Amino acid sequence: MKIKVQILLLGLLVLALICSPNKANSQELVYEGFMRGKKVGELVATREVNDENTRITLKTNIEAHMLVKITVELHSESMYTNQSLVHASSISKVHGNVKSDVQTVKKGDFYEVQVDGDVKTVNHTSLVGADIFYFEEPKNINSVYALAMGEMLQVEKGEANVYYFEHDGKKEYHKYIDGILHEVEISHTLYTMTFKLKK
Numbered sequence: 281m282k283i284k285v286q287i288l289l290l291g292l293l294v295l296a297l298i299c300s301p302n303k304a305n306s307q308e309l310v311y312e313g314f315m316r317g318k319k320v321g322e323l324v325a326t327r328e329v330n331d332e333n334t335r336i337t338l339k340t341n342i343e344a345h346m347l348v349k350i351t352v353e354l355h356s357e358s359m360y361t362n363q364s365l366v367h368a369s370s371i372s373k374v375h376g377n378v379k380s381d382v383q384t385v386k387k388g389d390f391y392e393v394q395v396d397g398d399v400k401t402v403n404h405t406s407l408v409g410a411d412i413f414y415f416e417e418p419k420n421i422n423s424v425y426a427l428a429m430g431e432m433l434q435v436e437k438g439e440a441n442v443y444y445f446e447h448d449g450k451k452e453y454h455k456y457i458d459g460i461l462h463e464v465e466i467s468h469t470l471y472t473m474t475f476k477l478k479k
Contacts, residue, residue, distance in 0.1 A: 305328070305329045305330070306326065306327070306329075307327045307328075307329075307415065308324065308325070308327075309324070309325045309326075309414060309415075309477065310322060310323070310324050310325075310477075310478040311324075311325070311464065311476060311477055311478060312478050313340075313342055313473060313474070313475050314474045314475075314476065315344050315471060315472070315473050315474075320342050320343060320473070321340065321341050321342035321343060321344070321352075322340070322341055323338065323339070323340040323464075323475050324337075324338070324339045324340075325337070325338050325411070325414040325415070327414075327415050332361055332362050333359065333360065333361055334359070334360040334361075335357070335358070335359050335360075336357070336358045336360070336409070336411045336412070336414070337355075337356070337357045338354065338355070338411055338414070339353075339354070339355050340352070340354040340355075341353050342473075344471075344473075346470070346471065350374065350375075351374065351375050352373070352374055353372065353373040353376075354370070354371075354372045354373075354428065355370070355371050355372075356368065356369065356370035356411060356427045356428060357369050357370075358409050358411055358427060360408075360409075363408070364386075364406040364407065364408075365384065365386065365391070365407040365409055365425065366385075367383075367384060367385045367386065368383070368384040368409060368427045369382070370382045370383075370427040370428040372428060380395070380396055380428065380429075381394075381395075381396055381397075382394065382395050382427065382428060382429065382430045384425070384427065384430060386407075389403075389405050390402065390403050390404070390405075391404060391407060393430040394430075395429070395430045400430065402430070402432070404425075404432075407425040408424055408425065409425045409427045410424040410425065410426055410433065411427060412424070413443070413454050413461060414461055415461075417441065417443075417456045417459045417460075417461070418435055418443050418454075421435050422434065422435055424445065426445075426447055429447060431447070433445040433446070433447055434446075438453065441455065442454065442455050442456070443456075449468060449469065450466055450467060451466075451467045452464065452466050453466075453467065460477070461477065462476065462477045463476050463477065
């Protein structure tokens with residue numbers, strides 16, 4: 281009898297965990313990176329939604345040969361509450377050494393941004409980071425916050441279902457099919473890199 285009660289309690293606990301309204305909903309998208317037709321790395325975008333909170337993580341690893349071998353890592357993490365950025369961290373490394381470290385924190389009616397130790401203010405009451413592009417087509421978004429730079433970027437509409445912004449001498453195109461981001465193309469005078477959604 282004691283074992284039956286324990287099994288029943290365990291079953292009720294499992295059922296409660298499955299039916300819990302606070303359970304996080306997670307989505308992961310993997311993009312393969314290409315330069316000149318050759319695979320050079322991968323970008324993994326993860327979104328976890330729990331009630332009004334959303335957490336987005338981007339991890340990029342690239343190993344490319346231009347004139348010399350270049351290894352680049354980018355890790356960004358952001359937290360949104362009711363679709364407004366609360367805090368974010370973005371660290372990029374080249375050959376294992378930190379190239380940039382940007383930390384963003386909402387402070388009431390503005391954001392405090394630390395870029396490689398220097399502190400500045402972004403005067404917006406609510407921000408949306410460019411990382412949201414991996415999970416939502418930006419149909420009604422005119423500007424986004426670049427987590428890796430700590431700056432605002434203007435979003436331009438290209439051809440049908442294509443959006444782009446410019447930063448650091450690069451154009452970054454986002455191409456959607458049926459509302460899903462299928463391709464990101466980063467165009468620079470020295471190179472073009474394309475990330476394609478892995479099937």
